[in-house]
Amino acid sequence: MYSFTLERPATVADAAKLAAGGAKLLAGGQTLLASMKQRLSDPGQLADLSGIKDLSGIRREGSTVVIGAMTKHIDVANSADVKAAIPALADLAAHIGDRQVRAMGTIGGSVANNDPAACYPSAVLALGATIHTNTRKISADDFFQGMFSTALNDGELITAISFPAPKKACYMKFVQPASRFALVGVFVAQTDSGVRVAVTGAGNGVFRHTGLEAALNASFTVASAAAVKIDSADLNADIHASAAYRANLISVQTQRAVAKMLA
Numbered sequence: 001m002y003s004f005t006l007e008r009p010a011t012v013a014d015a016a017k018l019a020a021g022g023a024k025l026l027a028g029g030q031t032l033l034a035s036m037k038q039r040l041s042d043p044g045q046l047a048d049l050s051g052i053k054d055l056s057g058i059r060r061e062g063s064t065v066v067i068g069a070m071t072k073h074i075d076v077a078n079s080a081d082v083k084a085a086i087p088a089l090a091d092l093a094a095h096i097g098d099r100q101v102r103a104m105g106t107i108g109g110s111v112a113n114n115d116p117a118a119c120y121p122s123a124v125l126a127l128g129a130t131i132h133t134n135t136r137k138i139s140a141d142d143f144f145q146g147m148f149s150t151a152l153n154d155g156e157l158i159t160a161i162s163f164p165a166p167k168k169a170c171y172m173k174f175v176q177p178a179s180r181f182a183l184v185g186v187f188v189a190q191t192d193s194g195v196r197v198a199v200t201g202a203g204n205g206v207f208r209h210t211g212l213e214a215a216l217n218a219s220f221t222v223a224s225a226a227a228v229k230i231d232s233a234d235l236n237a238d239i240h241a242s243a244a245y246r247a248n249l250i251s252v253q254t255q256r257a258v259a260k261m262l263a
Ligand SMILES: Cc1cc2nc3c(=O)[nH]c(=O)nc-3n(C[C@H](O)[C@H](O)[C@H](O)COP(=O)(O)OP(=O)(O)OC[C@H]3O[C@@H](n4cnc5c(N)ncnc54)[C@H](O)[C@@H]3O)c2cc1C
Pocket: 024, 025, 026, 027, 028, 029, 030, 031, 032, 033, 049, 069, 070, 073, 095, 096, 097, 098, 101, 104, 105, 106, 107, 108, 109, 110, 112, 113, 117, 118, 119, 120, 156, 157, 158, 159, 179, 180, 181, 182
């Protein structure tokens, strides 16, 4: 690990000032500290967000659930509000990594990091969530921009994410057993604006599958999902799975999600 200094801001404004000056934001450290230990990252200065009370917690605003950026996965998994309004989101959080990761990892860190195999980005995209930062609100459709890349500007801080409650939703994750990330994960949501299907683990970053969305908007059945041919051309191929295998998993996981939602 390279040497670094640690700041502990008490307010979002102080954290933003540090970030604007070049400090790297530290949430639960589940990705950042690991990459620093491997000398893949040399931030020089860290701004630890854990002392900023405003960034943690979950609240209902009508039919919307607002989750503070520093809220841990375990707290999303156990939240009565999330379980009542968006049970699929609580279930997703309950199956991230292992207990230690869920006890330290945060929703803001996960979404800002935008790992192409992370679970939360698929929920954010499928549910049409809004990412709140210290300067603006960004819709999920505009936020994710490919592998480890987002619409956040340098020094911009996620403060919360708001999720409109869907009519129904389901996340189906096919676990990569070594990392516990998604080899392929599919989040299906029936929203006020129709069915949205977001895929993680399979491509260069989370993406919506317009073919599956069109088929499921026309007929929300397992057969309708199964009839969609999934193109493997732009999908990942690595030692864990070929692109064709991932394409098949997108179809199978979508069918499973639809079956569960109809049950
Ligand atoms: C063994 C293991 C298994 C895992 N399994 C899964 C899994 O199954 N599914 C899954 O989805 N994830 C998984 N993860 C990822 C984990 O859930 C964390 O959310 C992720 O690693 C980010 O960690 P963190 O929240 O501690 O953020 P950090 O590591 O502290 O930060 C990550 C990045 O986000 C930036 N950042 C943090 N907070 C903010 C903010 N509020 N605003 C702007 N930028 C910010 C940081 O500067 C840094 O660049 C796993 C991680 C590990 C180590």
